[in-house]
Amino acid sequence: MRAKKTSPADLTVLERLRTAGLRPTRQRLALAKLLFAQGHRHVTAEGLFNEAKDNRVDVSLATVYNALHDFTEKSLLREISIDSSRSYFDTNVGDHYHFYFEQTGKLQDIPAERIALANLPEAPGGATVARVDVIIRVRD
Amino acid sequence: MRAKKTSPADLTVLERLRTAGLRPTRQRLALAKLLFAQGHRHVTAEGLFNEAKDNRVDVSLATVYNALHDFTEKSLLREISIDSSRSYFDTNVGDHYHFYFEQTGKLQDIPAERIALANLPEAPGGATVARVDVIIRVRD
DNA sequence: CAAGCAGTTTAGAATCGCTCTAATTTTATT
DNA sequence: AATAAAATTAGAGCGATTCTAAACTGCTTG
Incomplete structure (x- = not known):
C-alpha cells in the first residue's frame, strides 16, 4: 500500500x-x-x-x-x-569502466567484471589508490 | 648577430x-x-x-x-x-598507463607490462578502439 | 511555533584554460 | 630575390566553471 x-x-x-x-x-x-x-x-x-x-x-x-x-x-x-x-x-558509483565514443561524446558503462585488471602496481611512496579509471576510446 | x-x-x-x-x-x-x-x-x-x-x-x-x-x-x-x-x-607516446597524484597534480608513467588488461570487451557497434587509458588516482 | 543561524540559492561578474582572428613574419621553393 | 604557403603573434573572444555577496530556507532550540 x-x-x-x-x-x-x-x-x-x-x-x-x-x-x-x-x-x-x-x-x-x-x-x-x-x-x-x-x-x-x-x-x-x-x-x-x-x-x-x-x-x-x-x-x-x-x-x-x-x-x-x-x-x-x-x-x-x-x-x-x-x-x-x-x-x-x-x-553509477559502483566499480566499472567506460567506453567513450569520440565522435558523439557519449559514454557507455563497462561492468567491472568485463575487464580483468591484474598485477596492478602498488601506489608509490605509501600513497593509497583512490580509484582506477579505465576509458576505452573508440571511433567508427 | x-x-x-x-x-x-x-x-x-x-x-x-x-x-x-x-x-x-x-x-x-x-x-x-x-x-x-x-x-x-x-x-x-x-x-x-x-x-x-x-x-x-x-x-x-x-x-x-x-x-x-x-x-x-x-x-x-x-x-x-x-x-x-x-x-x-x-x-612518452608508447603504450603505457599513469599514476595521478591528486594533491600535487603530477603524473607518473606505468609501463604497459606492469598491468595486465585482459578480456577487453569489443567496441560496440563495429567501432574501433582508438586507445585505452588507465589512470590510477592516488593520494597520500 | 517563532527566532536565529548555518547552510543554500542566486544573478551576474569574474576567471581560467584555451582558441580564434587577422595582420605580420618566416620558411621553402622558384 | 620573388613568391607562395605556413607559422607566429597579440590580443580579442569564448565556453565552461567558479566566485561573490546578498537574499532565502530548512532545521534546531527555547
Whole structure:
C-alpha cells in the first residue's frame, strides 16, 4: 500500500539526500529526482540544467554545479574526466569502466567484471589508490 | 648577430620535426628541445610556456598551444585528460598507463607490462578502439 | 511555533584554460 | 630575390566553471 501524495521515488530520493548528510532542499530534490529516477546516466552540468528547464524545475546554473559537486563529494555521483572541455557525472558509483565514443561524446558503462585488471602496481611512496579509471576510446 | 650555433642535439630535434613533416621553425625547435632533450615528461601548456620564458625562449602562448597540438597530431606527444581543468602532454607516446597524484597534480608513467588488461570487451557497434587509458588516482 | 543561524540559492561578474582572428613574419621553393 | 604557403603573434573572444555577496530556507532550540 503506497501513499498517493508522495511517490515512493520521492521518498527514496529524500532518504538518499538525508543519508548522505545533504539538506533536502527543493532544488536538490528536483535535481536528484532527474538524476536518479531512471537507470544510470552520464550527464554534464549544462545538460542537467537544460533538462531541469524542460521540466519546469527552476534552478540556477550555479546551483546545478553546486549540487553536482555536493553529490559527488557524498559519493552519490562520480565525476569523469574524458575531455578537457567538459566534465561528466555518472550516477553509477559502483566499480566499472567506460567506453567513450569520440565522435558523439557519449559514454557507455563497462561492468567491472568485463575487464580483468591484474598485477596492478602498488601506489608509490605509501600513497593509497583512490580509484582506477579505465576509458576505452573508440571511433567508427 | 645570429642566434646560436647548431649543436648535435639540435640536429636530432630538427630531424624529428622534419621527419614528422613539421617545419623546423625557431619556436618549434626551441620547444622541442625543452620537451625532448631529457627523459620523458608530462607538461601542461602553461608549464611549457613558463619554462620557455625561464630559458629566454621568446614564444607566445598561442604558439605553445599550436606546437603542442601539432606535435600531438604527428604523434610526437600524447595528450592526457586527467582533470577537466587542464590538459597534460606526455612525451612518452608508447603504450603505457599513469599514476595521478591528486594533491600535487603530477603524473607518473606505468609501463604497459606492469598491468595486465585482459578480456577487453569489443567496441560496440563495429567501432574501433582508438586507445585505452588507465589512470590510477592516488593520494597520500 | 517563532527566532536565529548555518547552510543554500542566486544573478551576474569574474576567471581560467584555451582558441580564434587577422595582420605580420618566416620558411621553402622558384 | 620573388613568391607562395605556413607559422607566429597579440590580443580579442569564448565556453565552461567558479566566485561573490546578498537574499532565502530548512532545521534546531527555547
